[in-house]
Amino acid sequence: MPVLNERKYLEHAVASVLDQELSGPSELVLALGPSTDGTTELAQRLAAGDDRIRLVDNPAAHIPVGLNAAIRASRYPTIVRVDAHSELAPGYAQRALATLERTGAANVGGVMSADGRTPFQKAVARAYNSPVGLGGGAYHGTTHEGEAESAYLGVMRRSVLDEVGLFDETVRRGEDWELNLRIRRAGHRVWLDPKLSVTYWPRESWWRLARQFRATGAWRGELVRRYGRRNGLRFFAPPALVLITALALVVGILQLTGVLAGLASILASVVYLPLVAYVLLVAVMALKPGGGRTFRERLWTLAVLPTMHLSWGFGFIAGVLRGARDTVDASRLGTRNTPLP
Incomplete structure (x- = not known):
């Protein structure tokens, strides 16, 4: 241990x-x-x-x-x-x-x-x-x-x-x-x-969860560099979400500034569809009845899932591009002295 x-x-x-x-x-x-x-x-x-x-x-x-x-x-x-x-x-x-x-x-x-x-x-x-x-x-x-x-x-x-x-x-x-x-x-x-x-x-807090998943994603990116296709396709879903989100932000800015207009703007709007589907999936996960979940737990679910996926995805992309290098799980480096009840 x-x-x-x-x-x-x-x-x-x-x-x-x-x-x-x-x-x-x-x-x-x-x-x-x-x-x-x-x-x-x-x-x-x-x-x-x-x-x-x-x-x-x-x-x-x-x-x-x-x-x-x-x-x-x-x-x-x-x-x-x-x-x-x-x-x-x-x-x-x-x-x-x-x-x-x-x-x-x-x-x-x-x-x-x-x-x-x-x-x-x-x-x-x-x-x-x-x-x-x-x-x-x-x-x-x-x-x-x-x-x-x-x-x-x-x-x-x-x-x-x-x-x-x-x-x-x-x-x-x-x-x-x-x-x-x-x-x-x-x-x-x-x-x-x-x-x-x-x-x-x-992990017990949002910040620790984000740090843990960023480190885990970075090392999965490193393992992709080392072992390629031996990594399952499921590992590529979070970085795909990050890339689609970034592309949607770029398209949104171009539409708001008028650079994209008319038919080009309509066609570019297709990039929003995967994000709409993702938001709906997260909402269904959070609001799904049963399990005795409290209102606060449902609200946290709306934040937890994107945090896990985006932190992992950002870490993965960095790991693939430059390697994990000295990335560590910083969420383990400090904790409060509070004992368990």
Whole structure:
């Protein structure tokens, strides 16, 4: 578990791991980044209270670097990747190990079930769980078990990780997808079991969400530079939205200034149609009845979806044009000291 500024979530995440019922020995290796909110001190207290918890340093603070440090320090033949911003469902590890054995796969993952506590976080969670929000990735809600392109978190055979070279430490975001690509290219299978569920807690504010998605988009653009067509078409929808929006702004300015007039103006107005369709889609998503959603959650949905898509799209275009370079997920670099209720 890579950990950085997760004081509000760490104790719950650790408890969900240690409560897993397993027939053999297990350990939880925390890779500690340079937190500023008391996370490191909390991790040390947790480790002092349970000898299954081990601590390693991750001074670089990058997720793949921390993951590799934790894997290298681990002692058992199966690696269960966990996240400090998530909680494993009861029985997760036991079922994942059984699925790993039953299928012979190298990596087994389940479904990311996003959840929230505030109206904003609930709106983000709903977007995460919808094909509209994140483009319909299999681990965002499929009910079909079988081979998959990638796996959320993942339960992996250590021997295969050693074979393919662990996580690529030059990839700051999308490291799971890149690792699973190498696993599949090495002739192994990645498997999705939808009965495996992990609760994920999204970012708690609009600004953090925008920064997270910009960084994620930039690294997807970098992965497109590196691997081209191996990236699914769904990854190109947000940058297409950004380009269409920019084109619509240009057309609008030309129409208002009279540069475009008459038949040319009418024909150019076609560029607005995709944006009208997108606005209607977002509105339907926000206003759709059911689910016990509050008025504030519905309002936040109107802001959350465009924020996710446009931030991701801007980041993607920058990543394709110049590479991700030193782009990091700045939303993880600071947090308030407020404990969970």
